[in-house]
Amino acid sequence: MTAEDASVLAAKLSAFPRLGLASLPTPLEPMKRLTAHLGGPRLWVKREDATGLGFGGNKLRKLDYVLHEAVASGADALVSGGVVQSNSQRQVAAAAAKLGLACHLAVYHGRLAPPAPEYETSGNALLNRLFGAHLHDVPWTGDRNAAIEELGNRLRREGRRPYFVPYGVSSPLGAVAYASTIAEIAEQSRALGIRPAAIVHCTGSAGTQAGLVVGGAVAMPGTRIVGIDIDAEPERVRSDVIAYARAAADLIGTSFDEDDVEVVAGHAGPAYGVPHAATIEAIRLAGALEALPLDPVYSGKGLAGLIALVRQGRWPGDTDVIFIHTGGAPALFAYQSVLGI
Ligand SMILES: Cc1ncc(COP(=O)(O)O)c(C=O)c1O
Incomplete structure (x- = not known):
């Protein structure tokens, strides 16, 4: 990951016009207390919940x-x-x-x-x-x-x-748009002097991960993109990620390796939209240790997946891992009585 890689991606994306609806760039922040609690790699959060308009996401x-x-x-x-x-x-x-x-x-x-x-x-x-x-x-x-x-x-x-x-x-253009997250993370990581081992996020209709994969291939080739399936359909999600990523790569004039598309199963709970004990633990930890409001359908399950991977020892303690908070906090209020919070 070099300044050049980040600027190549930024230049490719500048060909696509935007409205300026989202407040960008979103912050990249350390999660020091969650890192200390889990005892694994240094954890960071990319605040995609802070894109602004209408509670963001x-x-x-x-x-x-x-x-x-x-x-x-x-x-x-x-x-x-x-x-x-x-x-x-x-x-x-x-x-x-x-x-x-x-x-x-x-x-x-x-x-x-x-x-x-x-x-x-x-x-x-x-x-x-x-x-x-x-x-x-x-x-x-x-x-x-x-x-x-x-x-x-x-x-x-x-x-x-x-x-x-x-x-x-989720569409080819939606995936191109999401590659812009990588342009920001590459630049922010460079400024912080870190080389993230992985970017972990929840994945569903697949456009988010497709954009990260394509952007990552251009600007952060050493960083693994890890999608946590929250739809309880990991095979469907992975094939949709590949399809959108192929189309987005064609649009921006680049390529990626399909072997780099990783969708982790086993953290969706009993079904889409139904939080389980690990989701609720992740929501409680993020709230109590980092004041991060996660949601019971997407980001809570995404963090539950990341916590499980950390506990399995996937990354050594001297590495940096970024969690993307993709938003969704309004749903907390719609699930209040099942969360026991
Ligand atoms: C809060 C939140 N996180 C993650 C996702 C998943 O993103 P994608 O559908 O692009 O895979 C969604 C999609 O609905 C979402 O609302």
């Missing part, structure tokens, strides 16, 4: 690039979707409010049974309403994008000009 970085296309196309509405407590649709709703666009969301019911009475109304569900989104309840069929496309077609028939934002904002 990793999707905002993707939306910054993807919605440039929406605005340029003359769209008058964004159409997207996700489960009731989707952080992705909350960030789409926030961006739409800021841009003065209508927002229509397909809200999937049935991917998981509501884990707490407050699940349907609090957290992200409340924020979606606050940001003025129109919510359309639909059954979960397993097809992440079909109901969003149907909703978009309906709006088009009604004379609107909707722009389709895929589930999780």
Whole structure:
């Protein structure tokens, strides 16, 4: 990792226009108390929860690039979707409010049974309403994008000009956008004088990891990207990461090694959206030791995976490992009664 590698990546990404919706760069901070508690490598956190708009999160970085296309196309509405407590649709709703666009969301019911009475109304569900989104309840069929496309077609028939934002904002352009996280981490690591052994994060609809893999191949070739599966579908996640990463690499004119795509299974708990004891332990540790609000669906499970890998001795004590806090804290309030906090 050299200054040159980071600037090569930054130059490649500068060809893609952004709206400036996200507050970037996000901080890279030490987690000294969690490091001391676990007794393993030096742990750092990249604060992607601090991207700003509408409580922030990793999707905002993707939306910054993807919605440039929406605005340029003359769209008058964004159409997207996700489960009731989707952080992705909350960030789409926030961006739409800021841009003065209508927002229509397909809200999937049935991917998981509501884990707490407050699940349907609090957290992200409340924020979606606050940001003025129109919510359309639909059954979960397993097809992440079909109901969003149907909703978009309906709006088009009604004379609107909707722009389709895929589930999780995962697309080739979304992955290109997320490679910009690596440009920041490379620069921040250089300034701190560290050479991270790994970057660990939770992975679901795969665009985040695809961007990290592609960006990493250009600017941080010595750093392993480790995705923690939170969907309980590690094979599906890995093949989606590879597909988005291939498309993103083509867009920015680079390549990566598929053997470098690592998706770690075993930390998703009983099912997507259902926190288990290790998730709750990770949330409690991050809160009590680092004042970091993690969530029960994504970042809590991501940190649970990292803690398990540290306890297995994966990295020596004199190495540096970065955890990406991808956001999601509003969901804490929608799960309050099952977390026992
Ligand atoms: C808080 C949070 N972290 C991580 C992810 C996973 O990112 P991706 O879907 O790009 O794999 C999501 C996606 O919904 C999320 O909301």
